[in-house]
Amino acid sequence: MRVLSERDFPYSSVKMLASARSAGSEVTFEGETYVVEELTEDSFDGEDIALFSAGGSISKKYGPIAVERGCFVVDNSSAFRMTEGVPLVIPEVNPEAMAHMKVGGKAGIIANPNCSTIIALMAVTPIHRAVGVERMVVSTYQAASGAGALAMKELEQQTREVVNDGECKTMEIFKWQYAFNLFSHNAPMMENGYNEEEMKMVKETRKIWNFNDVNITATCIRVPVMRAHAESINLTLKNPLDEVKAKELLSKAEGVSIIDDRANNRFPTPLDATDNDDVYVGRIRQDISQPGNKGLDLFVCGDQIKKGAALNAVQCAELLLK
Amino acid sequence: MRVLSERDFPYSSVKMLASARSAGSEVTFEGETYVVEELTEDSFDGEDIALFSAGGSISKKYGPIAVERGCFVVDNSSAFRMTEGVPLVIPEVNPEAMAHMKVGGKAGIIANPNCSTIIALMAVTPIHRAVGVERMVVSTYQAASGAGALAMKELEQQTREVVNDGECKTMEIFKWQYAFNLFSHNAPMMENGYNEEEMKMVKETRKIWNFNDVNITATCIRVPVMRAHAESINLTLKNPLDEVKAKELLSKAEGVSIIDDRANNRFPTPLDATDNDDVYVGRIRQDISQPGNKGLDLFVCGDQIKKGAALNAVQCAELLLK
Numbered sequence: 001m002r003v004l005s006e007r008d009f010p011y012s013s014v015k016m017l018a019s020a021r022s023a024g025s026e027v028t029f030e031g032e033t034y035v036v037e038e039l040t041e042d043s044f045d046g047e048d049i050a051l052f053s054a055g056g057s058i059s060k061k062y063g064p065i066a067v068e069r070g071c072f073v074v075d076n077s078s079a080f081r082m083t084e085g086v087p088l089v090i091p092e093v094n095p096e097a098m099a100h101m102k103v104g105g106k107a108g109i110i111a112n113p114n115c116s117t118i119i120a121l122m123a124v125t126p127i128h129r130a131v132g133v134e135r136m137v138v139s140t141y142q143a144a145s146g147a148g149a150l151a152m153k154e155l156e157q158q159t160r161e162v163v164n165d166g167e168c169k170t171m172e173i174f175k176w177q178y179a180f181n182l183f184s185h186n187a188p189m190m191e192n193g194y195n196e197e198e199m200k201m202v203k204e205t206r207k208i209w210n211f212n213d214v215n216i217t218a219t220c221i222r223v224p225v226m227r228a229h230a231e232s233i234n235l236t237l238k239n240p241l242d243e244v245k246a247k248e249l250l251s252k253a254e255g256v257s258i259i260d261d262r263a264n265n266r267f268p269t270p271l272d273a274t275d276n277d278d279v280y281v282g283r284i285r286q287d288i289s290q291p292g293n294k295g296l297d298l299f300v301c302g303d304q305i306k307k308g309a310a311l312n313a314v315q316c317a318e319l320l321l322k
Numbered sequence: 323m324r325v326l327s328e329r330d331f332p333y334s335s336v337k338m339l340a341s342a343r344s345a346g347s348e349v350t351f352e353g354e355t356y357v358v359e360e361l362t363e364d365s366f367d368g369e370d371i372a373l374f375s376a377g378g379s380i381s382k383k384y385g386p387i388a389v390e391r392g393c394f395v396v397d398n399s400s401a402f403r404m405t406e407g408v409p410l411v412i413p414e415v416n417p418e419a420m421a422h423m424k425v426g427g428k429a430g431i432i433a434n435p436n437c438s439t440i441i442a443l444m445a446v447t448p449i450h451r452a453v454g455v456e457r458m459v460v461s462t463y464q465a466a467s468g469a470g471a472l473a474m475k476e477l478e479q480q481t482r483e484v485v486n487d488g489e490c491k492t493m494e495i496f497k498w499q500y501a502f503n504l505f506s507h508n509a510p511m512m513e514n515g516y517n518e519e520e521m522k523m524v525k526e527t528r529k530i531w532n533f534n535d536v537n538i539t540a541t542c543i544r545v546p547v548m549r550a551h552a553e554s555i556n557l558t559l560k561n562p563l564d565e566v567k568a569k570e571l572l573s574k575a576e577g578v579s580i581i582d583d584r585a586n587n588r589f590p591t592p593l594d595a596t597d598n599d600d601v602y603v604g605r606i607r608q609d610i611s612q613p614g615n616k617g618l619d620l621f622v623c624g625d626q627i628k629k630g631a632a633l634n635a636v637q638c639a640e641l642l643l644k
Contacts, residue, residue: 285515
């Protein structure tokens with residue numbers, strides 16, 4: 001709702017939908033008070049666009065129903081991301097994937113990519129378009145917010161316990177201490193030893209770029225930071241690119257800001273990105289381990305809640321109006 | 323001193339040396355009280371081994387003096403690491419580099435590698451010895467302890483301010499907020515856009531392995547963790563190695579413990595390594611971005627103060643007695 005407001009999203013009417021449990025509560029949006037309604041099959045009649053953010057099972061059930069009733073769905077869950085025919089869209093990266101969709105036309109679902117994928121591709125796509133990316137090695141530094149509001153609260157609570165009482169007592173969301181610690185991402189582990197978060201980066205990148213030949217490996221780690229993700233990204237390039245040109249490309253990229261001040265050792269941090277729209281890029285440098293200017297290193301930070309989720313979804317909805 | 327005690331290091335006498343400022347203070351070691359003496363050129367007369375940990379400039383000045391007086395130096399600074407003729411030693415990795423050195427023989431300097439290098443190579447060397455490592459891409463998650471005791475205190479103080487008062491006020495060691503944040507390592511930046519910490523990993527690995535053909539790129543990041551470093555490591559192998567064999571190799575490696583429980587999503591964390599001797603390895607998996615079993619991913623944690631510094635130095639001193 002804050003992003004809709006900030007971007008002055010046009011609307012004639014708004015509905016707030018939730019489960020029966022939350023129905024009846026009140027929500028204020030742009031000076032008006034709305035009573036939250038229970039989500040039913042009829043909720044979408046006469047609506048143009050629905051922004052879904054209630055988890056995969058709700059999306060799976062109600063997404064197709066909304067479309068049947070003529071309502072576009074921008075879905076923030078992973079339910080339809082890899083479904084054929086469902087565009088997976090970062091508006092700055094692949095708006096063409098939803099060029100055939102427009103409010104007034106035949107409704108459909110648009111999937112919002114995973115936060116880590118969005119944040120990485122905002123920085124890497126301009127380079128890919130220019131010289132081709134053959135391989136990516138990504139290590140993430142992911143914030144608590146990706147695990148939900150309760151995880152953020154638990155991190156704060158644990159931290160308070162450690163600094164005030166010298167001992168971490170509250171361990172409800174995670175089975176181990178998060179305060180002053182870090183751990184492999186809590187997404188379910190897959191057969192190949194990658195977790196789902198890591199495999200999302202691999203599969204979603206290929207779909208978004210419409211390019212199956214990119215090889216990706218990722219190691220996703222949760223760090224005791226509140227709401228912006230960081231990523232250390234190493235690229236193997238098809239054609240040479242020097243760091244000066246890489247910086248130039250990134251400086252022209254929409255939605256990307258550069259913080260890359262070597263003299264003052266000042267590069268992006270999660271706090272720079274917190275509550276901001278742009279993805280911040282720094283440590284842009286020639287990878288000395290790959291000769292002939294065929295490698296680049298980057299360090300990227302982006303707000304997980306904004307560009308990693310809500311902002312990207314609202315931008316997709318904006319594309320439906322264009 | 324704690325490590326010397328824990329390992330029951332043999333000695334007939336001990337001297338505590340420091341600057342004039344600290345001279346006169348008292349230190350307790352194994353039940354005895356020692357008065358700290360001022361470091362002078364004569365301090366080393368009649369001593370067998372000196373453990374140096376007072377920064378590069380003190381090492382540069384007094385290291386050669388100690389050797390001249392017949393005293394071996396195990397130096398924890400970076401002063402002599404890349405000096406030709408000075409062995410750079412991780413006892414589990416390259417003890418042969420100091421095979422010619424023995425208390426009673428001609429004195430010399432032994433350099434203790436950088437903490438991030440030690441922790442990475444404890445895990446990677448068994449793999450390198452078996453199949454050859456051609457390239458390493460490392461992203462670090464480094465603890466406050468690497469920046470010294472005052473940095474640890476500042477992280478704690480800042481964190482207390484944020485959770486109790488909602489605002490970070492103390493910024494003395496670093497120019498930015500460290501609590502609930504992370505940032506590119508504070509080591510001086512070099513011409514090529516890498517910082518010194520990153521270049522240490524590149525150069526020291528080549529020297530320790532006595533193998534200049536390994537290509538390394540590193541991105542070093544400080545995270546709000548107290549005293550154990552973590553590292554995400556991606557390897558390109560000369561000959562194929564599958565993850566089962568990699569795990570087997572690591573399970574036999576001295577000083578390495580494996581935490582790699584995919585079913586329970588349980589892998590090494592900095593708190594596992596804190597105050598422990600071993601380097602912990604997990605997320606051992608075939609890198610899907612490099613076909614033919616020519617790639618591996620690892621996640622490694624090690625105590626920066628122990629194996630990353632004091633323990634390794636004491637182990638080097640032990641080798642001088644063997």
